[in-house]
Amino acid sequence: MMTSRDRVLRDPARLPLVFGSLLAAYLLALLPWGTTGVQLQPDWVLLVLVHWWLREPWRVGQGAGFLAGVLMDIAQTGTLGAHALAYSLAGWLTIRLRTRLLGFAPAAQAPQILPMLVLSRLATTAGAVLSGGSMPSWMFFAACLIDMIVWVPVTLMLHYRDLERSHRAS
């Protein structure tokens, strides 16, 4: 695991993969999830962003998080800036803890990225409630645990796509 990770980290990430994965996550968020689904759905865009923040913070940084956040606000038709703030905060925390997090396998990273996930949901909730929304149900915060579980397949999938391409290139 560590060796393949090191090999991937040596090469810069392919931009098509970065954009493609963010777009795919965004499209997943655009699906009509229904009233319960919207509370329980994982924050796909944030998970993909966390992966790229860990992998390559100099290309996908807090600015990318901010932009993705604005687009998420458009998708959710919420207050502009709520997700932007949330993703900027999560990006900062992830990039700060990056070197420490990189030493762990995805399953061990999952509980350690929980603070970012919770922080992001708290920030969007604060933004929404301050501008007239009502508090979401407890399920919305419980969905952090679903985020945590989904993190493992998301990061592994992106990692192996990355690995595949760097093999082909070398």
Next chain:
Amino acid sequence: MTTPEFFQRGPSPLVRLVFFSALSVALMVLDARYRAADALRSALSLLVYPAEQAVLAPVRVAREAGQFFTTQRRLQTENDDLRQRLVVAEVHAQRSQSLDQELAELRRSAQLPERGKGGLVLAEVLHGGRNPYVAKLVLDRGLGAGLRPGQPVIDADGVVGQVTSSTPLAAEVTLVTEQNQQVPVRVLRNGLRTLAGGDGVTGTISLPFLPGGADIQTGDVLVTSGIDGVYPEGVPVATVSRIERSANRVFAHVTCTPVAGVARDRYVLVLTAPPPTPVANAQGQTAAGAAGAPAGPPPASGAAR
């Protein structure tokens, strides 16, 4: 790319955090408090529109494929049901046409302003919104079809909600059951006027300002009173489902169920024409008109429109 990454530092993460947070907070304040970001929202939503359609297309296909396999018998019963309802509705429509004429004549003879006939836009509900904080419906019509924020939305049974934002190709309806959504209502049985407000998550409506001794019963139908100038008069809103009175509270705790299929509708009607002027206002106008300005429109009518 040739320079090693650790030389391309730029501002530190904390500086970036402060910068982007400040930007986000500014955006939030501009959007929520001053409605100044609407142009940006419109432009960005047009950008997102193709992606949205691409995602919704398979969902629509699945929905239609599901309909394709409905049984003949179900279609038959539905058809019979619709036919019966059509006959009843047509009889009602005929009666209401003659009543409308009569009312218009009476209003003319009493020198009351005529009631405006509302423009109606039929819109399909695309999806139930993606916002976990506010229950909304997203419609397939927007600014292009004349949908503007503030217009009331109804279905065959009653009030659904109000358009709260519209982009060129879509509009958002905030449901009548949401917090902060208030509708002035009248009890159909005795004409008692009060204000109904949504409860949020529970999907019910309550009457927060009704004194403990008010004449209200379970099963009472609440209709819009029309004094807000937003909703037309007499559209059903909810039926009273539970009343709790207690000696140590000034107000009764009245819970109501919305009559419209608030979150289940597939098609809704948006009333695009401004509703008739509120009664008190209209009387003021006629009084002013009778007092000494018979020629020319009353000054208040321009402000009311």
